[in-house]
Amino acid sequence: MDTDRLKEEKERQISIELALRHYMKMKNCKFQSLTYQAMSALSGK
Structure with a gap:
């Protein structure tokens, strides 16, 4: 078991x-739309 990876x-x-x-x-x-855009970018959609 790679405990460091599990911890990360x-x-x-x-x-x-x-x-x-x-x-x-x-x-x-405004905050929601910015966050949504950031989340979408992070998830690659």
Whole structure:
């Protein structure tokens, strides 16, 4: 088992969850559209 890689993956998952939680709190349309564009770019869509 590659524990370092597992740890990195878990930390990445946590940061994504935090980002999503923060995103859900922000109801500002401009912020949402910018975040959506960033998320889309990151996911390669």
